Amino acid sequence: MELNASLTVGKIATSLPGAAALFRRHGISFCCGGSDSIEAAAEAAGLSPQALVGELQGLVDAAATEAPDGTVDLINHIRTRYHDTHRAELISLIPLAAKVERVHGNHPDAPIGLADLLERIQSDLHSHMHREELMLFPHMERGDHQALTRPIEQMRHEHDVEAQHLAELEHATGGFHLPEGACNSWRALYTGTKKFADDLVQHIHLEKEVLFPRFHETV
Template sequence: MTTSTQSLLQTSLGEIATQLAGATRVFRQYKLDFCCGGGISLEEALQRKQLDAEPVLKQLEALKDESPEQDWTTRPIPELVNYIYNHFHLVHREQLPELRRMARRVETVHGDKSDCPLGLADQLEILENELESHMQKEESILFPMLQQGAGAHAGGPIQVMMHEHNDHGEALQRLVELTNDMTPPADACNTWRALYLGLDQLRNDLMEHIHLENNVLFRRALAA
């Protein structure tokens, strides 16, 4: 094992996701939690999932030769806040009502099947309400503070937001458990398949959202 790969293993998921463009794609592929669980090392995360380190390390090392993505660790904080609002807050507000509608449809039509995700629509409604409350607090209190350069005084609101992010991570896990990791049965109808495809996109978007706030925006704001 090279010094580089050994160093990667000892680095936290959150740090890798922040420092290595494209790493979040790899982490999503292997279902490694780089947002709420971003504080543990890559090595520990792989051990918990009982994953072979070699293919993961190989993909991460290959990213170093790719064209760089947007580096949010250096862009102005107001620009990052606007990006999060436009690419995640507005998107979640479109995603969740439609997913909830499809979940109700699937439960109504296929509720007699053993693999039907009964209770999914209710869980999505809970997540939608909690996430809407969370985003409104960010938009009305925290984001204006950060855009005005008052991040060093935003420790209290940031701690509250990070705690709520943990709740969102737990909500995502409940969705995973209800849907067999968002894998539709072989005989699933088109609505069922579209529902799980949309849920997987929601998972990816929400994890990226939380990562950018926890590991980039909040850290930079507090250090300013």
């Protein structure tokens, strides 16, 4: 990933691991202000654009250390660390979100619509991951480059859909900001959903920036 100050904060936050947390620390919104460039967002937050790009570059360098060297090992890592984890976490997060909405629906900061959003994410991710596991990954493991062009293009498109879902999660939870006196269920919901969102960014980054480029001649 090549960084420059003209990239939008929305694109960076939903594709670079750790960027969302960095933006939150600096008071930069990437859901409502997601179309702002890094330069504009930095200046609005009283930061140097060059310094912010430098911090983001540190995240790019750190993200590159996670990927296993071999393609088969990387695919196995994606399956176990992300696919299996997403499936398990969403099963528990959806009813927890429904509970918080039901109990605290009158609270001005209640995450109304979060359960529905998580259900949509679950449905989209289920189809996405199933197609990867059934078709894309086996071709990659066999080195069958000729069959990869269209599947990779489709997966990239679906990554864009998930990036939009990540921005919606940020908006629905107010940046995962807990109101004063939030109950344990609300705290558990935001802790779990934030972890899920961070994992999804890492998952997308590994596929888009590491795995898919290994088959760049087909894309």
